[in-house]
Amino acid sequence: MSLPVERQPLHVPPMEEVAAVLQSAVRKNFAEGTVTVVECPDLTKKPYCLGAAGLCGSPRLADVGGVPYLIPLVQKDKLYDVKDLAKSVELPDSFVVGAGAGPHAYVGVNSELIAHVVTGDKGLNESRIAKIDAAAKCELQKLPQNQTGCALMLNMFASEGRRGKVLRVWAKKRTGETNLVSCLRQALESHYGEKPVGLGGTFRLVNGSAKCHVMPEFSTVPLTCDDDVNKWLHFFDFPAPMMFMSTLVSKDPGLDLRVEHSHGYGQDYGGHYHYDTTPDTVEYEAFYNIAEYMFRIDRPQVTHNVGRD
Ligand SMILES: [Zn+2]
Incomplete structure (x- = not known):
């Protein structure tokens, strides 16, 4: 069965202009920071170790499903496959990174x-899942090559995986209250207003640690408010180094989007990024590209704003 797909072009400002907007915000929230337009380093190399060399070529975002398929109660039939989603965003041979449910x-x-897949002939699946084990600990698992499924929701960035110009964000020692991703998103929102600007890519927590959550098994009682959700989730403080897959859009153009979402992993743990917990020692390095389109796939008919942090 094919999924309903809506597509909207995003505002694509010159990359140098976006870099200036982001750098000004980063410098207000961190003691040190630069945002520059650079030739994407080979992301297959250390310390990134991604499945494709770059984030360039037909860059696009997709918001698939949504929190309403999880909350108040799970809809277990909401199953997707990154290979099919790559076709839905009209890029069957793509490099996909993103954050969703396993x-x-x-x-x-x-x-x-933590979605991280090269689709098409050169197929490569580097995705991980993080789950809660029987002892209430976080367990990280690498998915097998043929397991490119996901469920309920996925925020993804797809490109041809080629090298080219990207934004490099570097920030050290947080002096403000805002996490890295919200800092970038809010800067774009305040500069570009109603025009939605979307970014996708990856960031590394180089130093410090980050508050992350991991969802446990589905709740059998309805979760009806953020308080219910926060009591249900398991929260952790994970140390660097961690590699995150990240998407953000400055403004929801009426598609019922999750405007920022980042999942990442370290040595043997992983989860959903909230913020760093070590302002004095934190250091980030990020690479993002500017997306040309937002695809809204299998948008929930009944929606709400619970559990979107
Ligand atoms: Zn998440």
């Missing part, structure tokens, strides 16, 4: 998905 049919329980 394939519960395969994993056996609910989980966080």
Whole structure:
């Protein structure tokens, strides 16, 4: 069955202009920071170790499903596959990074998905899931090559995975109250107003640690407010180094979007990024590209704003 797909062009300002807007915000929120337009380093190399060399070529974002398929109660039939989603965003041979929910049919329980897939002939699946084990600890698993499924929701950035010009964000020692991703998103929102600007890519927590959550098995009682959700989620403070897959859009152009979403992993742990917990020692390095389109796939008919942080 094919999924309903809506597509909207995003505002694509000159990259140098976006860099200036972001740098000004980063310098207000961090003691040191630069945002520059650079030739994307080879992201297959250390310390990034991604599945494709770059984030360039037909860059686009997609918001698939949504929190309403998880909350108040799970809809277990909401299953997707990154390979099919790549076709839905009209880029069947693509490099996809993103944040979503893991394939519960395969994993056996609910989980966080750190999506990281090259689709098409050169197929490569580097995705991980993070789940809560029987001892209430976080467990990280690399998914097998043929397991490119996901469930409920996915915020993804797709490109041809080529090298080219990207934004490099570097920030050290947080002096403000805002996490890295919100800092970037809010800067774009205040500068570009109603015009939605979307970014996708990856960031590294180089130093410090980050508050992350991992979803446990699905709740059998309805979760009806943020308080319910926060009591249900498991929260952790994970140390650097961590690699995050990240998407953001400055403004929801009426598509019922999750405007920022980042999942990442370290040595043997992973989860959903909230903020760093070590302002004095934190250091980030990020690479983002500017997306040309936002695809809204299988948008929930009934929606709400619970659990979108
Ligand atoms: Zn998440």
